[in-house]
Amino acid sequence: MDDLDHRLIAALRVDGRASLSELAKKLGVSRGTVQNRLDRLVAADVILGFTVRLKDGAQSDRIRAIMMIEVAGKSTRKVVHALRGLPQIHALHSTNGAFDLIAEIEVENLVEFDRVLSSVRSIEGVARSETNLLLAPA
Known part of the structure; x- marks a missing residue:
């Protein structure tokens, strides 16, 4: 990936619905260049998909x-691999310190939350976990 790829991805993070023409104008390249770059990034699995970002508190x-x-x-x-198979885990990060991974969980209700906790804790190789609910934004 070069500088243009990084700038394209940054522009998509701001507005994932921007048209090819808008992106081309913003990046100072042709519409065809943007289309070719997007196609290449998707084909190479650099861009895995496009999603909606919601304002904090929208849900x-x-x-x-x-x-x-x-x-x-x-x-x-x-x-x-097992954690990525759980749709309630929205992000997964490796980390340092006492824990090896951090999972961001989002569910509809406490019953589903309890099921996710049980599912994660039953994965072979999970030694222990600690979970914190996210309350109001600070």
Whole structure:
């Protein structure tokens, strides 16, 4: 990826619905260049998809949490694969310190939240976890 690819991705992060013409104007390149770059980034799995970003509080009825996960031994890859299969996990990060992974969880209700916690804790290779509910934005 070069500077233009990075600027294109940054522009899409601001407005993922921007037209090719708008992106071309913003980046100072032709519409065809933007289309070719987008096609290449999607084909190379650099861009995995396009999504909607909501304003904080737009879904205030949703339950959100951060789960810190310690992985036993060298099973991180297997644990990550299993976690990515849970649709309630919206983001997954590796980290340093006492925990190996941090998962961002979002669910409809506490019953579903409890099921997700149980599912994660039953994944082979998960040694322990600690979960914190996200309350009001600060």
